[in-house]
Amino acid sequence: MTIALHLKRQPTVPLEAEVISPDTFAGLSNSDIRGLTVYHGKRQLPLGEFFDVEGERSEDLVLHGAMHKVRWIGRRMSKGSITVHGTAGMHLGAYMTGGRIEVHGDAGDWLGAEMKNGFIHVHGNAGGQIGAAYRGSMSGMRNGTIIVDGSAGLEVGMRMRRGTIVLGGPAKDFTGLQMKGGTIILLSGAELRTGAWMNRGVIISMKPLPLMPTFVHSADMTPTFINLYAVQMKHLGVRLPFTTAEGVYGVHAGDMAVTGKGEILIWQPTTGAA
């Protein structure tokens, strides 16, 4: 049994709808759900003004529509699931502590920002600041996994402390900015200043990256943990090569402008191999 929401009226300004969360919906009747407050700009309106709601009392939500102006979906959720058919706006899954979010379409900026745990999979593209720390905060995502099949914007994983971000498409500048831990896997590389100011953590790129001068090439090797990662990633449908027949990783330590305990691994396939 699921609760289905269909966007029936496109908001004219961003709609702040942190109530759309399994934690809120789980115990509510259909009419209670429709009566929940959302913020259309500064106006407080019932959720039913914007969505048709089918079903009640469930931890599994299915959303339909072009919801790129609907923000904070799944904020602080701790359980259950949200499936989006269409697009989702900024701050999807921010601060979440558990549960699953799947988007069959695109998501906005601040996807999974400061999340503590849980799983997010976006089949389309996402914006910037994925799993990042909000402005001023000490750390971004603390655990959990975010997979984006498509491209991503700026500052992906900014100040993340733990957890994994996998990007199928290319990322823009400052991926892993001031990263403090965790893993970012770039299947299609990234633009400028990847890993700037990173203290710890690992960025693995399957494509060549323009590196900053504060990264030092330390070895060509495939660290053992890559094998373990590869097994883990296989379950998520991501292929991480690790055999010497296929190639080797160029390991770069940095950012030497700060502690230099981070690493960027760039895959160097054996000529002729895939």
Add this chain to the structure above:
Amino acid sequence: MLRITGGKVYDPANGINGEIKDLCIDDHGRFVESVSGGRTIDATGMIVFPGGVDVHTHVAGGAINFARAMTPEDHRRTQAFIRTKSRRSGLGGMAPTTFATGYLYAGMGWTTVNEAAVPVLSARHTHEELADVPIVDKSSLTLMANNEIMLDQLEKGEYERAKQVVAWYLWAAKSYGVKAVNPGGVTAWKYGHDAKQLTSPIDGYRNLTPGAIVTQLARICDDLGLPHPIHLHCNNLGAPGNISTTLDTLKHLEGSRAHIAHSQYHAYGGDDWHNMRSETTQLADYFNSHPNITTDAGAVLFGDTVTITADGPWQHLLYKLTGRKWGNLDVENETGCGIVPYTYRPSNLVNAVQWACGLELLLLIQSPWQVFLSTDHPNGGCFWRYPEIIKLLMNADFRKDWIKRLPEKALSRITLPEVDREYTLYEIATAMSAGPARALGLPHKGNLGIGADGDVAIYEEDADAARMFGHPRYVIKGGEVVIEEGDIRETPEGREFLVKPSMDPETDAFMRPLFEDCYTMSFENYPVEIERIEHAELRECINVPGR
């Protein structure tokens, strides 16, 4: 007109200790013998205190505003004040916004605050912000101990000239007194150094030492007859082993009045972070044998806060120690400023010692007329957490529970576990109100006697002192009921206290060329006009005995 009847009154300024007594306030907001008509508050079974007075806080101006801008993460999680018909919106937290500051202070029964560090260059900004801090009355102190024009006079041995310069600056800033922060150290910071020895000349000067600045600036405050003596943040703040610097500073102050700011940060032994220990007994002994000097605790409470001070070099060190955000301001040739967000943790040895030091000073200095409640807001903790300190002072068992959470290693470095003293309500009233009011030279504050300002906090007696002092039943400011049953009822605008020390009329002409030589703004635009101060109240200078 207002009558408060049947309450148990604690009024240390008049020696009244828990007597059942009626209070009357007239239409001018002052205590009188009797009134006819008007409202009566039945305070039977309740505790009546003079409104609290904060002798040392940072609530307005460039530094705290910088701190606000630097901590958006705190704004997202903190208490929000929603706009109502009578109240403005704002945010609480580590560095509350202006209006919220007034609401929060009044909300726990405080009615007078002293903004303790204002560079003349940002005085105009500070006064604008103070005007937006409602309910409470305010005063501000001007940073002088690193002002290069003034220091140049001391270097040349021109004491009389230096005194005129100080008087000129105080009036230009429309200030209430003199604050000295790390004398000479902030000047040296402009060369990338600090001033840790009172007897060594400071960078940029041939002879001038921090000790000489301390002694002469204290004398200047006395000679000018400022109602509040020199308000001194000693050299070497926060450093292990700084107790020797602090005691040395106190010797340099002998013969003058003085208020030592946040002495908790200046009472450490050891010579490195790993062996830092409390030396509050030495410092407390000095205060106990020198009743003419006062201090505020600068107590530390565990939790998140943001540290702000004119002590630029210290803040750079703190940034290096913590790796957190760092802001630094250079205020031309007047002073500096640094901002670093900080979290005090009970598990951290240094923080545990600091926590104990603050409470030890409050408990080991015998007279509450000498040591006042403060956290050096927001440095040691936020001002709205004062009720927690009151509970720690009044309840030795509660204190012991907290001591149990400290690391084992900390226990041998502090004296707090051996201190059984518990504050009485009378002593709390002294340390939070009557004492700081007297030290500030504001005899009409912290006083429930006839003629004094009708500032009253009324609490319902509660065994939990934190709950009691955190939620006054009524708060009355100048005879107006501003807080009632946890709600803000009225938000009157407070006054600002200023002094106008007498000065040689030639000083303007003396200052102009020096000023035009080094400042980036024009001489005419520099002084704050008296018209810019909302509800200014000029306080008389006094004759300091022995001067």
